[in-house]
Amino acid sequence: MGNLYIGLVHWPILNREGRILASALTGIDLHDIARSARTFDVKRYYVITPLKSQQEIAHRIQRYWLDLKEEDTTHRAEALHQAEIVATLDDSLTHVLNIEGQRPLIVATSARSLHKERVTFDRLRAQIEGEDRPVYLVFGTGWGLASEVVQRVDAVLPPIYGPGEYNHLSVRAAAAIILYRLRGRSE
Amino acid sequence: MGNLYIGLVHWPILNREGRILASALTGIDLHDIARSARTFDVKRYYVITPLKSQQEIAHRIQRYWLDLKEEDTTHRAEALHQAEIVATLDDSLTHVLNIEGQRPLIVATSARSLHKERVTFDRLRAQIEGEDRPVYLVFGTGWGLASEVVQRVDAVLPPIYGPGEYNHLSVRAAAAIILYRLRGRSE
Numbered sequence: 001m002g003n004l005y006i007g008l009v010h011w012p013i014l015n016r017e018g019r020i021l022a023s024a025l026t027g028i029d030l031h032d033i034a035r036s037a038r039t040f041d042v043k044r045y046y047v048i049t050p051l052k053s054q055q056e057i058a059h060r061i062q063r064y065w066l067d068l069k070e071e072d073t074t075h076r077a078e079a080l081h082q083a084e085i086v087a088t089l090d091d092s093l094t095h096v097l098n099i100e101g102q103r104p105l106i107v108a109t110s111a112r113s114l115h116k117e118r119v120t121f122d123r124l125r126a127q128i129e130g131e132d133r134p135v136y137l138v139f140g141t142g143w144g145l146a147s148e149v150v151q152r153v154d155a156v157l158p159p160i161y162g163p164g165e166y167n168h169l170s171v172r173a174a175a176a177i178i179l180y181r182l183r184g185r186s187e
Numbered sequence: 188m189g190n191l192y193i194g195l196v197h198w199p200i201l202n203r204e205g206r207i208l209a210s211a212l213t214g215i216d217l218h219d220i221a222r223s224a225r226t227f228d229v230k231r232y233y234v235i236t237p238l239k240s241q242q243e244i245a246h247r248i249q250r251y252w253l254d255l256k257e258e259d260t261t262h263r264a265e266a267l268h269q270a271e272i273v274a275t276l277d278d279s280l281t282h283v284l285n286i287e288g289q290r291p292l293i294v295a296t297s298a299r300s301l302h303k304e305r306v307t308f309d310r311l312r313a314q315i316e317g318e319d320r321p322v323y324l325v326f327g328t329g330w331g332l333a334s335e336v337v338q339r340v341d342a343v344l345p346p347i348y349g350p351g352e353y354n355h356l357s358v359r360a361a362a363a364i365i366l367y368r369l370r371g372r373s374e
Contacts, residue, residue, distance in 0.1 A: 028215050032357045039356055040349035075355040120374045158374040160367065162227035168262040169226055170219045173363035176356065180347065180364045181373060187307045187345040 002128035004183065005104060005136040006037060007046040007092050008171070010054065012146035023141040025054040030061055032172040033139075034079040040179035043099070043134075045083045046092035058085045089138070089149065096136055104134035108153040109178055110144055111160075111167050119155040121181045128182060137182075139175055189315035191229050191370065192291060192323040194279050195220060195358070197236040199333035210328040212241040217248055217270060218263065219359040220326075225266040227366035230286070230321075232270045233279035245272045276325070276336065283323055291321035295340040296365055297331055298347075298354050306342040308368045315369060324369075326362055 008029060011022035030047060037045040047058050065080045086092045096104050105127070107119060119127075128135050138145065138153060150156070160177050161167050169177070195216060198209035217234060224232040234245050252267045273279045283291050292314070294306060306314075315322050325332065325340060337343070347364050348354050356364070 032360055035355050035357055036360045039347075039351075039354050041351060075353070078353070079355065118374070160226075161372050162366075162370050163372075164226075164228060166262070166265070167226050168222050168266065169363065170222055170359070172357070172359055173219055173223045176360035176363045177367045177371065179349075180367070183349050184364065185348050185350075186368060187305070 002041070002131055002183070003100060003134035004042050004128055005044050005046070005096050005134060006033070006042050006139065006175070006179075007048050007089060007136065008033060008139050008141065009089060009145060009149060010049040010141050011051075012148060013140045013142040014144050014146055016143055018143075020146045021142065022049065022051060025049060025057055026141075027057075027061055029141070029172060030058060030080070030083060031076065033175050034083050035076070036176045036179050037082060038079040040183040042082065042179065044095065046095070047083055047085045048087070048089055048092060049085075050087045055085050055087070093136070096134060100134045102133065104136035105155070106136045106138060106153040108138045108145055108150055108156045109174065110140070110156060111169065111174065112144060113159060114150055114156045116150060116153070116156045118158055121157065124157065125182050137178065139171055141171055189228070189318055189370070190287060190321035191315055192231050192233070192283050192321060193220070193224060193229050193326065193362070193366075194233040194235050194276060194323065195326050195328065196276060196332060196336060197241065197328050198238075199335060200327045200329040201331050201333055203330055205330075207333050208329065209236065209238055212236060212244055214248055216328070216359060217245060217267070220362050221266040221270050222263070223363045223366050224269060227370040229269065229366065231282065233282070234270055234272045235274070235276055235279060236272070237274045242272050242274070280323070283321060287321045289320065291323035292342070293323045293325060293340040295325045295332055295337055295343045296361065297327070297343060298356065298361065299331060300346060301337055301343045303337060303340070303343045305345055308344065311344065312369050324365065326358055328358055
């Protein structure tokens, strides 16, 4: 079992014009990415937003499902259990450090090609399976991670493509594919 | 380029107790799966529901985005352009038949292991790339496709797993992974 962590950044991210902003929390991101994270053995899923009102919404969604005791919602509760709502990327890194006792390898994901050292999916998969060092994958919302985040990571994963050049996947879909690529199995 | 079609079935599907019902349309399924479909070169994405009120909601969402002429929404419009809202699986099959001039190979997807002939991801990928015959992938909502749908398909794809046994992915996440597995590329 590898030590994989993920974070979903709502600030600082880019808007269409390349300006830095904070994006609003999307309830379905909390659910879908938590379920994918649970399926692909992610240890913690950090929902990162400095906005108190947004943190409160995330906490309320999480509490609602954790408090429900109905039988058909246990798999949702199990997934949301691992979500941690934090203010900044640094807060989440401190959290990982406290669990693991060492700084994780921080890897950004992007739909664009970033000017940064790349790590291939195969190499990162092998590293996670090798368990040498925890890995922390960072996902952006909006139009992607701000360059101040990208500058701080150790490496970036290449974009996901289909047969053509269109690659406007939702962050939920991209996260599912990337986690599958790193930890999934299928016949 | 292969001739790949997908359908999202809202009836007949199963609820938690294994009873047949119609599920409500989820707006985000329309968007996310359309964007994944466009990325992975799906020719048509059928949203299947016999409920007129639900069809109208789907049409309204689709029209809203197709009518928007703002620059940052063109990739959404491009994705939703391929969505077709139909009443039944048969209607969608007739639609594929009209485009392709032949019946597609119909393949069900499921989070469970179904008693049915399996096709592996690698074999189906090769078949799509070979372009011998169109392929139509069927996705269920709720707790999965009713057995009357499964009985009618030609084969099923195996479930997607992570390192453990938990595989409660959202249909949006599962569709993204399955389409990536059949048509995606990454370094």
